[in-house]
Amino acid sequence: METRLPITKNASIPESKPAISETLLISLLLPTRGRPELVKRLFKSIIDTAEAPNLIEVILYVDDDDVESHHLDGGSLHTRCIIGPRQSMGTYNTQCYRASKGQIIVLVNDDMVMRTTGWDRELRTMHDRFADRIYLGYCNDLLKKGGLATFPILSRKTCDLLVDPYPAAYAGAFIDVHLFDIFKRLQHQGFDRFIYLNDVVFEHLHYRTGKATYDETYKTRGRFQDDSVFIQLSNSRRDSAKRLLNALQGRPQEPVSTTSAVDEPRLPGRSSLFFYFKRTFLDFGLPLRWRTYLWVWFTLRHSAAHGLLRFVVRNGGNTKSSS
Numbered sequence: 001m002e003t004r005l006p007i008t009k010n011a012s013i014p015e016s017k018p019a020i021s022e023t024l025l026i027s028l029l030l031p032t033r034g035r036p037e038l039v040k041r042l043f044k045s046i047i048d049t050a051e052a053p054n055l056i057e058v059i060l061y062v063d064d065d066d067v068e069s070h071h072l073d074g075g076s077l078h079t080r081c082i083i084g085p086r087q088s089m090g091t092y093n094t095q096c097y098r099a100s101k102g103q104i105i106v107l108v109n110d111d112m113v114m115r116t117t118g119w120d121r122e123l124r125t126m127h128d129r130f131a132d133r134i135y136l137g138y139c140n141d142l143l144k145k146g147g148l149a150t151f152p153i154l155s156r157k158t159c160d161l162l163v164d165p166y167p168a169a170y171a172g173a174f175i176d177v178h179l180f181d182i183f184k185r186l187q188h189q190g191f192d193r194f195i196y197l198n199d200v201v202f203e204h205l206h207y208r209t210g211k212a213t214y215d216e217t218y219k220t221r222g223r224f225q226d227d228s229v230f231i232q233l234s235n236s237r238r239d240s241a242k243r244l245l246n247a248l249q250g251r252p253q254e255p256v257s258t259t260s261a262v263d264e265p266r267l268p269g270r271s272s273l274f275f276y277f278k279r280t281f282l283d284f285g286l287p288l289r290w291r292t293y294l295w296v297w298f299t300l301r302h303s304a305a306h307g308l309l310r311f312v313v314r315n316g317g318n319t320k321s322s323s
Helices: 036-049 089-099 119-127 156-162 175-188 227-232 234-249 270-281 288-305
Strands: 026-032 056-063 078-084 104-107 112-114 136-140 153-155 194-204
Touching (some): 026 036, 026 119, 036 056, 089 175, 104 156, 153 156, 227 270, 227 288
Parallel strands (some): 136 194
């Protein structure tokens, strides 16, 4: 039986086509493993809701041992499938990005669907909001909503300025929080480049909301494995925010490494709690509310990882609020 997806009409999207950026290619980066049916569901939602599916490309990364996913076909959608060894989530997204051609780059999941008719037109309109094309856009995922850029949208120019927008050190989570943190730093410097499209719904059908089954892909992800990586990349995020700030202020860029440097890992124990405090709450490059949130959140996650607060942390690498 064919599954029909409900579609949300966005009243804020104009009927006439915009004169600017109407032909820009949108690249959806999609690492996937063991979920061919979910990918087909996503493809269908894209085709059903996009105004110009011919101006959308989907770049997939599929593990070489995931044979059932090797022949995924988007039909009328332009798709490219990269087949390779199992990698970190950061590496998957980086490989997809390098293979993409669009000027608007969107990280997507196989456990999501597009609900809003004309979402692609809205993304192109968003792309024109700032002449310098430096922004972090995101849509309403019906879970984190405005609190986190769950499916981050960047211009290619922003990706190039960040140099390494999707660090390979992230095994499976925190890329969304990583990018959000960079733009929080930029916001703290007086440049608010967040664009939240509340009326454009990219629904996250996550198992923790009862919208999906707890499958093998979810099971193999370590809940806390990327916590220390996020903390260790704080200096990298500081440098990334500085590059964006330099671009906005017309200043020359300093030479940078092509990959994000990860500090030496911290051993578990009481010293880790002070490490979290020092690298979050005492990070004065961040707004007070955000760094306070990070400090409390990571302290709770650290405690939960060591069996002290099993009932507190339930959402892996996701946050509940970041305003």
